[in-house]
Amino acid sequence: MRYWMYQYKRTWRGSITTSFLYPVLYLAAMGLGLGSLVKHRVGGVAFLDFIAPGLLASTAMQIGGNESMYPVMAAIKWLRTYFAMLATPLTVIDVLVGHLAWIALRLLMVTSIYLAIMAAFGTVHSALAVLAIPVGVLTGLAFAAPIAAFAAAQQNDTGFSTIYRFGLIPLFLFSGTFFPIGLLPGWMQPIAQATPLYHGVALCRGLVLGHLRLAAAGAHLSYLLVLTVVGFVLAQRTYRRRLVT
Amino acid sequence: MVARGLTKRFGDFVAVDGIDFEIGRGESYGLLGPNGAGKTSTMRMIACMSPVSDGTLRVLGMDPAHDGSKIRGRIGIVPQEDTLDLELTVLDNLMVYGRYFDLPRRVIRERAEQLLEFTQLTERAHDKVDPLSGGMKRRLTIARSLISDPEILILDEPTTGLDPQARHLLWDRLYRLKQQGVTQIITTHYMDEAEQLCDRLAVMDGGKFAAEGAPSDLISRYSTREVLELRFRDPDTDTAVLATRVEGLADRLEALPDRLLLYTDDGESTLAEVHRLGLSPESTLIRRSTLEDVFLRLTGRSLVD
Numbered sequence: 001m002r003y004w005m006y007q008y009k010r011t012w013r014g015s016i017t018t019s020f021l022y023p024v025l026y027l028a029a030m031g032l033g034l035g036s037l038v039k040h041r042v043g044g045v046a047f048l049d050f051i052a053p054g055l056l057a058s059t060a061m062q063i064g065g066n067e068s069m070y071p072v073m074a075a076i077k078w079l080r081t082y083f084a085m086l087a088t089p090l091t092v093i094d095v096l097v098g099h100l101a102w103i104a105l106r107l108l109m110v111t112s113i114y115l116a117i118m119a120a121f122g123t124v125h126s127a128l129a130v131l132a133i134p135v136g137v138l139t140g141l142a143f144a145a146p147i148a149a150f151a152a153a154q155q156n157d158t159g160f161s162t163i164y165r166f167g168l169i170p171l172f173l174f175s176g177t178f179f180p181i182g183l184l185p186g187w188m189q190p191i192a193q194a195t196p197l198y199h200g201v202a203l204c205r206g207l208v209l210g211h212l213r214l215a216a217a218g219a220h221l222s223y224l225l226v227l228t229v230v231g232f233v234l235a236q237r238t239y240r241r242r243l244v245t
Numbered sequence: 246m247v248a249r250g251l252t253k254r255f256g257d258f259v260a261v262d263g264i265d266f267e268i269g270r271g272e273s274y275g276l277l278g279p280n281g282a283g284k285t286s287t288m289r290m291i292a293c294m295s296p297v298s299d300g301t302l303r304v305l306g307m308d309p310a311h312d313g314s315k316i317r318g319r320i321g322i323v324p325q326e327d328t329l330d331l332e333l334t335v336l337d338n339l340m341v342y343g344r345y346f347d348l349p350r351r352v353i354r355e356r357a358e359q360l361l362e363f364t365q366l367t368e369r370a371h372d373k374v375d376p377l378s379g380g381m382k383r384r385l386t387i388a389r390s391l392i393s394d395p396e397i398l399i400l401d402e403p404t405t406g407l408d409p410q411a412r413h414l415l416w417d418r419l420y421r422l423k424q425q426g427v428t429q430i431i432t433t434h435y436m437d438e439a440e441q442l443c444d445r446l447a448v449m450d451g452g453k454f455a456a457e458g459a460p461s462d463l464i465s466r467y468s469t470r471e472v473l474e475l476r477f478r479d480p481d482t483d484t485a486v487l488a489t490r491v492e493g494l495a496d497r498l499e500a501l502p503d504r505l506l507l508y509t510d511d512g513e514s515t516l517a518e519v520h521r522l523g524l525s526p527e528s529t530l531i532r533r534s535t536l537e538d539v540f541l542r543l544t545g546r547s548l549v550d
Contacts, residue, residue, distance in 0.1 A: 084328035086294055088345035088393075089318040245255070245295060 023117040026055050030178070031121065043180050045125075045209060052123040053208040054177035056114045056132060057139050057200035063110050064140030065147055065168050067103045069160045072151035075099070082243055092240050096148070100232070103144045104137050111136030118208070126210025135207065135221075139200030142224040143168075145231025152238040171197040176205075199223045246291065246397070246428075250300030253286045253452075260286040262452035263300060268445075270396075273419075273429040275439045275446030277536075279544050282449040284432040285325060285401055291430060292322050292399050305396065318346060321390035325401040325432075327382050331375040335366055335385055338374060339392055346393040353392065360388040363418060380411030387418065397428045404438060416441055436536040448543045455543040460536055467542055468534040469496050471512040475505040475519065475526035487524065494518050497542075508534070 031048030042050040075081040085095050111133045118124050147163065154160075174184065175197035181189055192198055199220040206212025246268040253261040261283040268274045276284045289295035291304060293313035302309055304316050329338055336357060343353030361367045364384040369377065374385065383403065390398060403419070404412040419442055423429060433439055439446050440460045447457040456463055473495070477484065484500040492498060494515050495507035505526075509515040512531030519526075 079330065080326065080328040081330060083294075083324065084330075084342070085345060087292060087317065087322040087324065087328075088342070089314045089347070090345050091314055 020113060020117070022059065023055070023114045027052060027117065027121050048121065049123045049125065049209065051178055052118045052121065053132060053204040054201045056111060056118065056136055057197060057204045058172050058177050059114060060107055060111055060136040060140035060200065061143050061171065061197050062168060063107055064103060064144035065163065067106060068144040068148040069151050069163065070157065072148050073154065073157050076152060076242060086243060092243055093236065096235055096239050099148065100141065100144060104141060107137040107140040108133065124208055126208060128210055128212065129208040132204045132207045135200065135203045138224050138228065142196045142200070142227040142231070145228050145235055149231055149235035149238045152235060152242050171195050176201045196224060196227050247303045248300065251287070251290065251297065251302055252299035253290060253295065254298040259452055264454050266447060266457065268428065268430065270428055271426045273423050273431065273442055273444045275443030276430070276432045276449055277439055277446055277540060278449030283452040284449055288399055288401050288430065288432060292320060293317050318393065319396050321393060321395035321398045323386050323390045323400045323403055327386050329374050329382060329385060332373065334371050334373055335361070336370040338385060339389055342389045343392045348393065356392055356394070360391055364388045365414065380407045383407060383411065384415065387415065395427065397430070398422065400429065400431045402432055402434065405434065436540060440536050448540060450544045463539045464534050464536065467539040469508040470510045470534060472532055472534055472538060473507040473509055473512045473515050474530040474532070475507070476528045477503055478527040490522060490524065491519060
């Protein structure tokens with residue numbers, strides 16, 4: 001993990017700017033721009049209030065996905081950083097845990113900034129909103145762990161665009177970020193509900209707006225936790241197969 | 246370090262086929278062999294980066310299968326391809342790597358300064374790695390492998406692709422490390438390098454040891470003291486036919502397209518006999534036998550891959 005922090009030391013300027021800029025741009029464009037056309041109240045709240053926590057969860061998903069695709073491939077094939085690490089006392093588990101820990105830290109930074117900017121836009125309506133930060137981290141990891149498992153099994157990066165095209169982008173659009181999934185055609189609703197992002201969005205929204213029910217929270221959390229753990233176990237396997245020959 | 250029947254299999258392919266060796270503390274041991282002979286696989290097993298398929302291996306008295314992490318903590322590894330972080334500075338590469346060994350930051354910084362001095366990289370300490378020359382990157386990789394103050398240094402083709410200046414600088418550094426008592430295991434394609442650096446070496450071919458011993462032993466065992474080279478410029482010369490005429494003059498004879506190599510203990514007198522037979526080569530050369538002669542004899546002249 002220290003390695004990734006070191007590397008980040010050099011590239012942080014770029015990403016800090018985007019960490020601030022994206023939420024501002026999204027909230028301004030979607031909320032104030034598009035939102036001014038949406039006079040309906042959505043799910044009982046103003047449009048901007050509705051989408052802001054959803055965007056936080058979606059951003060966490062994107063960070064989790066980005067950081068576990070190309071960086072993993074690079075560490076195996078292009079820069080071979082993992083192999084440099086494995087020439088030291090570090091083990092495969094250390095390498096995997098270190099990388100995921102770095103992703104978690106990055107998620108922590110991004111979701112914290114996101115929440116602060118949401119507060120500045122006046123979209124935070126509950127003290128529980130602070131918990132959206134760890135939930136955001138978990139949502140990101142629920143993507144990062146299985147995607148890292150997938151990435152470590154790939155020979156090249158062509159699979160990654162498939163993940164974006166058929167995974168991350170559809171989820172971003174249809175998992176309840178911009179409108180309640182109740183508005184989807186009936187057959188699509190169970191599919192949307194089965195996606196991990198739906199659970200991340202529901203949790204964040206419930207926390208930020210303060211209407212989260214405990215039972216629902218438990219279900220959402222368990223889903224994300226299970227996905228993270230399953231992803232981790234799979235990643236352990238694909239990492240070992242790839243790195244120890 | 247002791248290996249008995251050490252074997253590495255990848256599926257059906259046997260990369261290392263039951264080799265035995267012992268390497269003592271402070272010794273420099275070379276592994277020579279054509280591409281695909283199993284050198285790197287052997288090194289990776291010794292470095293505890295690749296599980297042993299069969300046979301036994303003890304490194305520093307420990308079993309890599311159980312104490313891999315502990316052993317790696319006392320080994321420095323210079324891989325065949327640099328695995329440096331191109332986006333970090335020279336110094337940061339050393340700092341991060343030192344942290345993998347769980348060394349205190351202060352210790353790493355101290356050692357890093359000494360090592361940069363040692364590898365003549367002090368002036369580039371705060372530059373990024375990417376634009377450095379191949380020789381500098383290689384030196385940094387060696388500095389990095391020494392950050393943990395290892396007892397064993399494993400070098401996989403340390404000077405491949407370097408210019409003569411960089412090679413000699415590296416040899417000089419490796420020699421000094423040897424004097425400090427660091428055990429070294431080196432693979433190389435350069436026979437002069439093996440002769441310079443290694444107390445003992447093994448020639449590998451097809452996953453097995455074709456020969457093992459000190460460089461001078463190998464030369465006396467597998468070659469003669471001198472080699473007489475007869476060069477014929479005339480393209481119509483059939484060296485195979487000429488070879489039959491000089492047969493008996495040398496211990497061993499090799500006919501190449503434009504040359505005859507006569508392996509003999511006394512080149513001068515062999516040359517005199519050649520002249521007496523009425524042969525008139527374009528030019529002649531008497532030289533001492535080298536490891537290269539041994540290597541080519543043991544592994545053949547044809548390309549393997």
